[in-house]
Amino acid sequence: MMIKKGIKVGLLGLTFFLSSCGAYNFSGADIGTAQSFQVNFFQNYADQTPGSTIVPGLGRDFTLALQDMINNLTSLSLTGSNGDLIYEGEIVEYKVVPMTATADQRTSQNRLTMSVNVRFYNTTKEDVDFEKRFSFFYDFDAAASLPSIQAAAHEEIFERLTQDIFNASLGNW
8 A cells, every 4th residue: 555655656756857847858958938940941052162062852851851850859849930949051061072092092982971051049048049060971882873872871961960950959968
């Protein structure tokens, strides 16, 4: 009887504790009083960086990946305008460069690098606004063509970039 009462009290205490965490969730996000977020379309301006190329649909795919990351890790509502948290920016680099060479001076490994410039605005707490560049890469065998590795490369690069953006804007570490 006493054990059951202890369990009930423990569960009740845990419920109060978890509900008191309010603005925090299990992802470690500190959303404060924000209730919504918007991710404006990330234009692809990579061709303005020497050596970079334009990939059709890259801006759309990255924008959706960032929306999905925030949507999956917070309780915020996605909106098209007047969001409490606003993410915007542009893709500023997308290029492949040789990384390692073989003994006969041939490239054995290439690196695809993607960089985005991000502006973050928190209308509920303006002292956390920032503009920052985020970059990540994917290494692949030089014998492989870019189109053959692009899906896997984008998945890995987008995962890292969106996680870094999320941590910079909402991470409370």
